Amino acid sequence: MNENEGQQSQDGDGAQVSTGTTGEPAGLPEAAIPELVIISGMSGAGRSTAAKCLEDLGWFVVDNLPPALIPTMVELGARSQGNVARIAVVVDVRGRRFFDNLRESLADLEAKHVTRRIVFLESSDEALVRRFESVRRPHPLQGDGRIVDGIDAERELLRELRGDADLVIDTSSLNVHELRAKMDAQFAGEEEPELRATVMSFGFKYGLPVDADLVVDMRFLPNPHWVPELRPFTGLNEEVSAYVFNQPGAKEFIDRYSELLQLIAAGYRREGKRYVTIAVGCTGGKHRSVATSEKLAARLASQGVETVVVHRDMGRE
Incomplete structure (x- = not known):
């Protein structure tokens, strides 16, 4: 490397960053260390939408930054005199040759006392195939194979990162506006709460929510579906509850x-x-799980936990 201080190095995607004489970021001024969010997940699951949402909230967003350059980006933000206080970085398989550097970069950030959060966008195979087919584009990893081959390869590549994620959002049944609402709910507040909980009702016959941290089964209670006068209503109805x-x-x-x-x-x-997602299930996701989710969310809120309630399957027949 050239020994001139302030030498600019260029990565394979054309991004330029300045380094010192050693090529390593110097120590960070702790008071100026920016917040960092790493956005990753499955191709087609909504990473771009999540990034745009944070950008609208005032975050400095960098798309497809090689993971090895994340500490350098944080250093530059720390030296911006407060002009870059929140950084969001999108990391995905387009930069897969750099992906092995991610764990090393995360360790570097931890050593520098940088608070980072990982947001992982998830979706079902069926939803991802449908999205790729609708835009008539190949999956980045499918090569000469099928879309599902690319999805399988990507899931395996991202398995460990998904396990480390602070927030997993399943976008299988979400539209763009619903995903933005979820991101707003998590990041729009001026003060960061200690813990945020999503309490989600669902129907077992429609499958488990893939982003659930905890699952509650309410099928041990009698089903209001078999009470004729209660069947048309949901768990939001006072009589059903x-x-x-x-x-x-x-x-x-x-x-x-x-x-x-x-x-x-x-x-x-x-x-x-x-972040924690508590999935509360019953047979169809209409009566018992809905009523229990509302009651449980109210109890959590009374205990100081910021809580959002989502009824995934309440409107299904």
């Missing part, structure tokens, strides 16, 4: 599970986990 929580064990379940969640939430905070 009263029916559910007048059943033996229902109120006790809420009390004891809320106590358990207090223990889990304390552990999540100690481990630096800021």
